[in-house]
Amino acid sequence: MSRLYRYAAKFMALALALSTVCTLNVSATADTDADVQARYTKTIESDSWENWPAGPQVYAESAIVMEASTGVILYAKSIDEQHYPASITKIMTVLLALENLELDEEVTFSHTAVYTVEAGSSSIARDEGEILTVEECLYAIMLESANECANAIAEQVSGSIDAFVELMNERAAELGCTGTHFTNANGLPDEEHYTTSHDMALITQEAIKYEEFRKISGTARYTLRATNKKEEELVMNNHHYMISGNTSTRYLDDTVFAGKTGYTVAAQNTLVTCATRNGMDLIVVTMQTLGTSETGVPVYTDTANLLDYATEYFQKVNISENETNFTIGQSDLFDTGASIFGTSSPIIEMDSEGYAVLPVTVSLSDADASLTFLEDQEDDVIATLSYTYANQTVGSTELYLTGSSLQEFEFGSLNADETTESGTNTTQRLIRIDLRIVGLIAAILLFLLILILLLRKIKKEYNISFRFFSKWKQKRQERRQFGNPDRRRYKSRKRKNRRLFK
Numbered sequence: 383m384s385r386l387y388r389y390a391a392k393f394m395a396l397a398l399a400l401s402t403v404c405t406l407n408v409s410a411t412a413d414t415d416a417d418v419q420a421r422y423t424k425t426i427e428s429d430s431w432e433n434w435p436a437g438p439q440v441y442a443e444s445a446i447v448m449e450a451s452t453g454v455i456l457y458a459k460s461i462d463e464q465h466y467p468a469s470i471t472k473i474m475t476v477l478l479a480l481e482n483l484e485l486d487e488e489v490t491f492s493h494t495a496v497y498t499v500e501a502g503s504s505s506i507a508r509d510e511g512e513i514l515t516v517e518e519c520l521y522a523i524m525l526e527s528a529n530e531c532a533n534a535i536a537e538q539v540s541g542s543i544d545a546f547v548e549l550m551n552e553r554a555a556e557l558g559c560t561g562t563h564f565t566n567a568n569g570l571p572d573e574e575h576y577t578t579s580h581d582m583a584l585i586t587q588e589a590i591k592y593e594e595f596r597k598i599s600g601t602a603r604y605t606l607r608a609t610n611k612k613e614e615e616l617v618m619n620n621h622h623y624m625i626s627g628n629t630s631t632r633y634l635d636d637t638v639f640a641g642k643t644g645y646t647v648a649a650q651n652t653l654v655t656c657a658t659r660n661g662m663d664l665i666v667v668t669m670q671t672l673g674t675s676e677t678g679v680p681v682y683t684d685t686a687n688l689l690d691y692a693t694e695y696f697q698k699v700n701i702s703e704n705e706t707n708f709t710i711g712q713s714d715l716f717d718t719g720a721s722i723f724g725t726s727s728p729i730i731e732m733d734s735e736g737y738a739v740l741p742v743t744v745s746l747s748d749a750d751a752s753l754t755f756l757e758d759q760e761d762d763v764i765a766t767l768s769y770t771y772a773n774q775t776v777g778s779t780e781l782y783l784t785g786s787s788l789q790e791f792e793f794g795s796l797n798a799d800e801t802t803e804s805g806t807n808t809t810q811r812l813i814r815i816d817l818r819i820v821g822l823i824a825a826i827l828l829f830l831l832i833l834i835l836l837l838r839k840i841k842k843e844y845n846i847s848f849r850f851f852s853k854w855k856q857k858r859q860e861r862r863q864f865g866n867p868d869r870r871r872y873k874s875r876k877r878k879n880r881r882l883f884k
Contacts (some may be wrong), residue, residue, distance in 0.1 A: 422439055436742050437457045451738050465579075466648045479538075491511065505529055527644075533568065535567065621643045624686075625641060668681060
């Protein structure tokens with residue numbers, strides 16, 4: 383009987399323990415779901431921009447959509463909040479490698495590169511003394527998020543990881559990042575290693591200027607050759623579900639050309655995605671994404687919704703083809719019909735590759751334009767034409783002097799040197815005219831004309847008499863009326879008076 387009581391007591395204790403655990407789990411799940419819901423309903427700053435299309439709610443704590451070629455921000459949710467980036471840090475690592483190394487350079491893995499990564503973190507298990515090329519390291523970093531390869535690249539660029547970290551922070555500042563501080567090359571947890579979704583968009587914007595980055599980051603699968611330490615090849619798969627269908631084909635998107643995943647317990651899910659839609663290169667960054675018991679981790683759902691939002695509600699507009707407020711009249715500049723300037727080229731031109739990104743319901747004429755002249759002219763750029771809409775910068779273009787300020791004009795044949803179709807030899811004399819000087823002279827003459835007209839108007843309206851002009855004209859007239867005989871008599875009397883006074 384006593385044995386039965388003991389079994390019953392153990393059973394009751396076990397049931398109580400299971401009940402406590404289940405209660406804690408339910409409570410934790412409830413807390414997590416509440417936290418996720420709070421993030422989901424968090425304010426989207428871009429929704430408050432006047433006449434700006436309302437964006438979708440996302441589960442990420444922070445999210446941004448940027449058009450890469452213009453830098454225009456289309457969607458903003460806490461974009462300047464600082465968060466742990468996890469492995470999307472490696473975009474900066476790869477950028478610095480492309481800026482400072484050759485792809486065929488050999489990289490030898492040091493003891494530090496291999497053995498200073500956390501056990502169980504992302505790796506392709508390289509050994510100390512193993513040799514890969516820079517290109518192979520970059521594939522390992524972007525596809526398999528290999529931490530030891532990021533360390534090896536850091537040492538290859540700067541000699542040490544610490545020196546490379548300094549370079550990372552310097553480069554981030556140069557790109558306009560204001561909320562970023564890196565402490566390592568791979569994104570492993572560190573309280574002093576943080577960034578913002580806005581800053582990550584700026585870093586990615588610079589990275590995708592390199593075709594090598596686009597190629598490597600957009601590769602679904604890459605086979606790493608055998609090395610001096612490994613006899614077998616290694617097949618590496620991209621972890622980004624919108625690029626690679628190795629794990630799941632649910633989110634595959636053929637418009638996505640680059641991206642990087644990230645995850646740590648502290649950072650949660652982070653994701654960078656680049657896609658081309660409607661002629662726009664879109665960068666989507668989401669940070670600190672939690673999942674729920676019902677939705678799972680919606681990091682790719684968030685990104686897909688943001689890409690669809692940008693595609694549906696925005697358009698990319700060529701400024702030179704649509705600008706009406708600042709008409710340069712490129713084809714008519716200095717065109718005077720039959721004059722020698724009739725075939726001249728314009729002095730000032732608008733960059734044909736300047737763009738603005740606007741809501742689809744808005745035209746370029748609805749945006750506010752401002753012209754800024756540059757003090758330090760580089761590459762003959764003399765001014766920048768910028769556009770704002772809803773108090774947001776939406777695009778810009780440059781005005782520049784044409785490549786050659788000297789134009790050649792034909793004034794007919796003067797000498798017989800060149801053979802024409804009729805068999806006679808003629809030489810055409812070319813006169814070179816510096817159109818910049820012509821323009822300067824024209825501006826000076828115009829200024830003088832305006833000044834004269836202004837003075838005449840002032841004199842007429844305010845009855846101002848310029849006496850010194852009147853006196854000068856009167857004396858000049860008197861001198862003209864004073865004939866030669868009178869002048870001789872005047873001079874004679876003058877000499878006689880001098881003699882009398884001696």
